[in-house]
Amino acid sequence: MEYSLSPADLSAIWLTLKLATVVTFILLLIGTPIAWWLARTGSRWRGAAGALVALPIVLPPTVIGFYLLLAMGPNGLIGQLTQSLGVGLLPFTFAGLVIASVFYSLPFVVQPLQNAFESIPERVLETAATLRASKPDTFFSVVLPLAKRGFISAAVLGFAHTVGEFGIVLMIGGNIPEQTRVVSVQIYDHVEAMEYAAAHGLSAGMLAFSFAVLLLLYTFNPTGKRK
Amino acid sequence: MRRWLLTLLLLIASLPAHAGEQITIAAAADLKFAMDEIIGLFGKSHPDSLVTTIYGSSGNIQTQIRQGAPYDLYFSADIAYPRTLKAEGLATGEVQPYALGRIVLWSVSRGALKLSDLTDPSVRKIAIANPGHAPYGKRAEEALKAAGVWDKVEAKLVYGENVAQTAQFVQTGNADVGIIALSQAMSAELSRQGSYTLIAQSQHQPLEQGFILTRRATNNAAAHDFARFMASKDARTIMIRYGFALPAETK
Incomplete structure (x- = not known):
């Protein structure tokens, strides 16, 4: 393929990586307590909470995009909150994309973590408690090492899923260079402007990246014979 | 469950096939409101024709037609796009200017x-x-x-x-x-x-808008009817009401 990436393409790639990194970090922070609660609670709200977290898997991105656009607008709840905090409105901003992506990729982080936490026997935690380990201590020296694979899966899937986001970005992004024009949108623009060579350059890169990520995940973290 | 599924399939298969001719129109998004009215009016005089419309950006639709999208008529907000398709042999008849946008x-x-x-x-x-x-x-x-x-x-x-x-x-x-x-x-x-x-x-440069019948519509009489209907007094009245300036009487 005779095509070298243009500065606009490179800036889209950089933006996408930045977005995915920030989102993955936030998701690990908020996903861990959610997954822990879902894995351990006996609450009757468990089912409802689990369903809520899983919603983005089944909802079309257009639904999420549409409601976020309204909610983040000047008359929406989030919009009024951000305005009163002096941050302005979120649509068409990087911060807005981060929030949208956190919603969108949440199940891809929570579910592997939840599975990992559920596979830790209760007995192990009780033993730690009888040894007078504090709760945070138990978490960092017992749970974290045991759930290591879950964390790796969660981080990889959260990152990759954010990179693959398109519909929501198209609806709330406004296609702004260096703010919201991520790789998937840049490809769409190339195709619409009939710059097929440019679209190939980025698309082939995405294909290779996605395959490499999944290959890594399945090679080093086989789900089949996990003990 | 299986019986239920079978019933559903039968139901879908037995949906009435439309008797008249079908027209699929792809139009620039600015036409949405005027075109909906024009199609409504066309439907009154052509009750047998089933008209489906897709609205989008002119460039996007042009790409789709080039890739074989099943559209019979293409109304572009920029006459340059249908002219290109015409040059590529993807149109039937001439490119027809239909309005000037603002x-x-x-x-x-x-x-x-x-x-x-x-x-x-x-x-x-x-x-x-x-x-x-x-x-x-x-x-x-x-x-x-x-x-x-x-x-x-x-x-x-x-x-x-x-x-x-x-x-x-x-x-x-x-x-x-x-x-x-x-x-x-x-x-x-x-x-x-x-x-x-x-x-x-x-x-700014003029927003000269044009439409074509696609090659696919060559033998679609209803699509040709619709193309003629665009030049009718009724259709022109609607276009003017939506602020379009019209080209001088089309042939």
Whole structure:
């Protein structure tokens, strides 16, 4: 393929990586307590909470995009909150994309973590408690090492899923260079402007990246014979 | 469960096939309101024809037709696109100019605005259609440059995928002002919500709009009927009501 990436393409790639990194970090922070609660609670709200977290898997991105656009607008709840905090409105901003992506990729982080936490026997935690380990201590020296694979899966899937986001970005992004024009949108623009060579350059890169990520995940973290 | 599924399949298979001819129209998003009315009127005189419409950006539709999209008529906001398709042998008959579009500044809360007002700090986000593939976006860019404000407002611009999404960014309050089609601003829905100021035609290249019958529609009599209907007095009246200037009597 005779095509070298243009500065606009490179800036889209950089933006996408930045977005995915920030989102993955936030998701690990908020996903861990959610997954822990879902894995351990006996609450009757468990089912409802689990369903809520899983919603983005089944909802079309257009639904999420549409409601976020309204909610983040000047008359929406989030919009009024951000305005009163002096941050302005979120649509068409990087911060807005981060929030949208956190919603969108949440199940891809929570579910592997939840599975990992559920596979830790209760007995192990009780033993730690009888040894007078504090709760945070138990978490960092017992749970974290045991759930290591879950964390790796969660981080990889959260990152990759954010990179693959398109519909929501198209609806709330406004296609702004260096703010919201991520790789998937840049490809769409190339195709619409009939710059097929440019679209190939980025698309082939995405294909290779996605395959490499999944290959890594399945090679080093086989789900089949996990003990 | 299995029986239920079977029933459903039978039900779908037995949906009545339409007796008359089908027409699929792909049109630029600025035509949405006028075209819906024209199709309604066409349906009255052609009750057997089933008309389906797809609205999008002109550039996008052109790409789709090139890739074999099943459209019989293509109404572009820029006559250059159907001309290209014609040159590539993808059209039946001539490219027919049908209207001259106008762009307007449209806002929900700000009343009458001039292009020079856009540099005001209180205007934070300005929505235009993507100049890369939406004709109205290209004209918006030209007008902003002609008014000498492009350099100052470029950082405030947000780009709609087509002119309909551009209006929607303003409707939802996420952009303060947008440059959209006059035909949209004059629609019942949008004129209720906001107000517009015409942008002088001297500020941009003309928005000469044209349509073609695609090669696929060669033998589709209903599609040919619709093409003729566009030149009828009734259709022209609707187009004028939505602010389009019309080419002199078409043949």
